[in-house]
Amino acid sequence: MIQLDQLCWKVAGRTVLEDVTVSIPANTYAVLMGSTGCGKTTLLEILCGLRLPTSGRVVLDGVDVTQLEPRERGIGYVPQDLAMFPGLRVREQIGFAPRLRGVPQDELNERVNRLAEQFGIAPLLDRLPDMLSGGEKQRVALARALAAQPKLLLLDEPLSALDESMRAEAVSLLQRVQSEHSLTVLHVTHSSSEAAALGHLHLRMNAGRLEVESKA
């Protein structure tokens, strides 16, 4: 379960997030909507530890992680631009987190191959990021995040670069991934149809404040 407790974030005298308080139960697919520049990405960055809140707490499964480093939180993050690592092949991108954690080579290969099969990117394992389409990059970025076996996955408009035909396929992939990995997901989007198809819990950010719109 994620609990955000009175989170505030101010920059240069401007309040970006104000008294953000919400609970997202475990294994929930939460969707966050809101206008451009309302603080959605800032909220994700605070959740995964890339920014320290001005005040308030982030609690994951009962543990206050507000002061923890991003690597200590067990949170997967897929940003809007997907942030592929330049010069690393797909195999190395997916194996990045397990290698850092000293996972033995056999187990690492097995984990990479399993995720590549699951995401339909096994034929791409030896490609560099420059040789991938938008949809392929999106799958690689998801597989890379899941290889770290996170408890919570944060997705920042992950489908924005896909065309309409690929988006429907990506939505079903995300549903499958969430249920197969028993993940809690917080997904930022501007698309109402995407939100309706995916979200168990619908959140809306308005002028730095978070409101619960509906629960499925």
Add this chain to the structure above:
Amino acid sequence: MRWSRSNLCWLALALITAGYLLFWALLLGATATYSTTESWLKVVQSGEIRHATWLSLVTCSLAAGFALLLAVPVGYLMSRREFRGKSWLDAALDIPIILPPLVVGLCLLIFFQTPIGKVIERGIPFTYQVSGVVLAQFVVAAAFAIRTMRGTFEHLSARPEDVALTLGCTRFQALWHVALPAARRGMVAAFCIAWARSLGEFGPILVFAGATRMKTEVLPTTVWLELSVGNLEAAVAVSLFMVLLAVVVLVVVRATGEKV
């Protein structure tokens, strides 16, 4: 109509570029008229000049290498972090670029007469030594390398490093595994700029390391020494040799960098 205007624009830009190159070609061509085959042969056969060439190559490469080692962390810090006093630090980092070269040499000379400098000299002697040549070149070259590396990191998105942090990296690991591989071409460019700046360095070397033949004499010092005894032809030949050497080394390094 649109095409012809566009072509006119490219033509104007090409003319400006060609004009600049022509200016340099005229400068070098005029200089070359003061050089003869005999003076070139003397340059090639002279033990002093061969020593100065070798010393220039070694000291420039060392200074550029050390400059790059400093430029990567400083450039990364300046591009990725906001902190109080950053604009002051930014200005301070540019001091070696603004200072007259002779003043840099004078500062080095005076520093090594202070108690701290004397302690350092007891470990590694710098004043009027080859190590002093490297230090004098490094001090100026590092400022240019830092500018280049800072620009490189500023042009790279920080997002992949952020993702690496969430995947289990420390900040140092994110720099090592993600930022540095992405910045490799910028590193080659920074090395080239530092190397080229070191090759042309004269003032600080003269003041701090001296101009002792077969000891601290590098190619710019040779030009000065030859001029000071009225040997214009040899000075010109060495100058042109420096141009040739710089072009060859920079082309080779850049070609290698393209493949990285």
